[in-house]
Amino acid sequence: MAGTAFLARRLGIGCLLAGLAGPASGTGDVSVTGALYPRDGRRDLTAADHLRYSGAGVLWCRRADGVPRKAAAAWLIGAPSLVMLNAHNFRNRQLETTRLVSDCYFQIGGRNYDFVIESLRLGVAPDAQRLHITDDWALLRLAQPAEAPAQPLPEAAPDLPAGDLTLPVTIVSPAGHGNYRGDSSLETCAIHRIDAPTEGGIRRARHDCNDGYGGSGSGLFDEAGRLVAMQSASLSMNSRHAFDIEFHYGSALLIEGELLAALRAAVRDAAPGRP
Secondary structure (H helix, E strand, O other), X not given: OHHHHHHHHHHOOHHHHHOOOOOOOOOXXXXXXXXXXXXXXXXXXXXXXXXXXXXXXXXXXXXXXOOEEEEEEEEEEOOOOEEEEOHHHOEOOOOOEOOOHHHEEEEEOOEEEEEOHHHOEEOOOOOOOOOOHHXXXXXXXXXXXXXXXXXXXXXXXXXXXXXXXXXXXXXXEOOOOOOOOOOOEEEEEEEEEEOOOOHHHOOEEEEOOOOOOOOOOOEEEOOOOOEEEEEEEEOOOOOOOXXXXXXXXXXXXXXXXXXXXXXXXXXXXXXXXXX
């Protein structure tokens, strides 16, 4: 296990190996796990926050015994029937199926919505053999339109230079975290590096936002309220250390490249009058 954990830290995929879509808020002993960083500015989402981040929803999935549990954050985005979330909710690093879409549903505005099972679109290329940070996205359609406002689709890819920077962001975690007592959370934090593009022309953003099990899929918004990235994984999950750009940071994928193209196509397909 020690060797696996070390490899995960080096590759930047700690949460994918650990199963980030596992227990969400209220399932862990926060007095033991704590936040990822000594600084912890998280707070519960308010009614005003839900209005501002309108597409914030939650993926719920049933255990083997049929009991539903919070799995991760998910976003109603661009259309009342389109949901964006992480691919690792359904596949592991080796792209093996770990959870069926039929075992899950989407919750927003206090209502539950089933998915169209065959609509699952994964971010990985057809010939891919591994799941990475930058292809850790998936799209699903709802069986019926949600009676809730969707998160607006970004008009353009984030205009952010590659390399080191300090970009203030707000991480919105509608499913909360296993190491946080609230049902949802919000925190002001910062992106500190944008890596070069990899899978699908998408870049990884390294940030110092506190995360926890169940926090995958959280949205990162800039100061203008634009959705710029989606959380994928964090190193040394639930270990309390100072932020380190190489060894202890969070990883989010920017809303750009093939992800943004897929979102635009899905929104066009969902337009009234389309077959």
